[in-house]
Amino acid sequence: MSSSDIFFGEVLGTAVLILLGGGVVAGTVLKKSKSFEAGWVVIALGWGMAVLTGAYASTQLSGAHINPAVTLGIAIDTGEWGDVPTYVAGQMLGAMIGAVLVWLAYYGHFQEHLLAREEVSGSVTPGPRAFDEGAKRTAERRPSDPSQPGPVLGIFSTAPEIRNTVQNLATEIIATAVLVIGVLTIGVNDDLALSGTGPLMVALIVLGIGLSLGGPTGYAINPARDLGPRIVHALLPLPNKGGSDWGYSWIPVVGPLIGAAIGATIFNLLF
Known part of the structure; x- marks a missing residue:
């Protein structure tokens, strides 16, 4: 594979990942969405x-x-580090493109969700067109401190249900170690490689991680998936969006990288 193939392949794949992944979160969070x-x-x-x-x-x-994290795990396993920067650059750019596409696809819903109702200093205040439906609308909280995480940040990046640095970091480490062990194990299975079902198996692993280990932190398990869209959230002209939670942002980056290193090490010791 050439460097250009690697870069544009990762841009495309990660953009699709974030568009569909961020899109399903947007569909469940934003008002007026059918889901x-x-x-x-x-x-x-x-x-x-x-x-x-x-x-x-x-x-x-x-x-x-x-x-x-997968790139790191594979590099540790194979000892081939030359293309790692190209992979990561493509993944970061793709993640940011995917986040922008989610915003464009749900543009009107972002406006509706963030402007319909606001809560300022403990009282619910109607926003534009809020009088049309009155009490039928769900009150939306507007952060009194713009630095605090806002009501749509979860569409772009992850956040813990309980803020505990050690626990949050451990959750991301464990979940990513499981992912990397699974990916590397699938990679050495010749039957899966020949049949082309490897991506399906990885998708099922991610589904399992989400259902089993996703509850505490939202299972970033992917530094680009979390950091790229978080940067986009900070830059987008979203009304009343609140802060991008930069105080937490290092955990879904560092945790998955540590987990990847542990997963690859365990794989090497056993296989």
């Missing part, structure tokens, strides 16, 4: 299908890493 409040199982299924589609889109060009 509004569909729940966690739908989100986990959507992310699994996002991995499947992104992997198949890029597998012929770059091998479909679409995740710096």
Whole structure:
């Protein structure tokens, strides 16, 4: 594979990953969406299908890493580090493109969700057109401190349900170690490689991780998936969006990288 194939393959695959993964979250979070409040199982299924589609889109060009943690795990396993920067650059750019596409696809819903109702200093205040439906609308909280995470940040990046640095970091490490062990194990299975079902198996692993280990932190398990869209959230002209939670942002980057290193080390010791 040439460097250009790797770069553009990772851009394409990661953009598709974030478009479909961020899209399923947007559909369940944003008002007026047909899948509004569909729940966690739908989100986990959507992310699994996002991995499947992104992997198949890029597998012929770059091998479909679409995740710096996977790239790190493979590099540790094979000892080949020369293309790692190219992979990560493509993944970051693709993640940012995918996040922008989610915003464009749901543009009107972002406006509706963020402007319909606001809560300022403890009182609910109607926003534009809020009088049309009055009490039928769900009150939306507007952060009194713009630096605090806003009501749509979860569409772009992850956040913990309980903020505990050690626990949050451990969750991301464990979940990513499982992912990398699974990816590397699939990679040495010749039957899966020949049949082309490897991406399907990885997608099912991600689905399983989401259902089993996704509850505490939202299972980033992918530094580009979290950091790229978080940067886009910070840059987009979204009204009342709140902050991008930069104080937490290092955990879904460092945790998956540590988990990848542990997963690859365990794989090497056993296989």
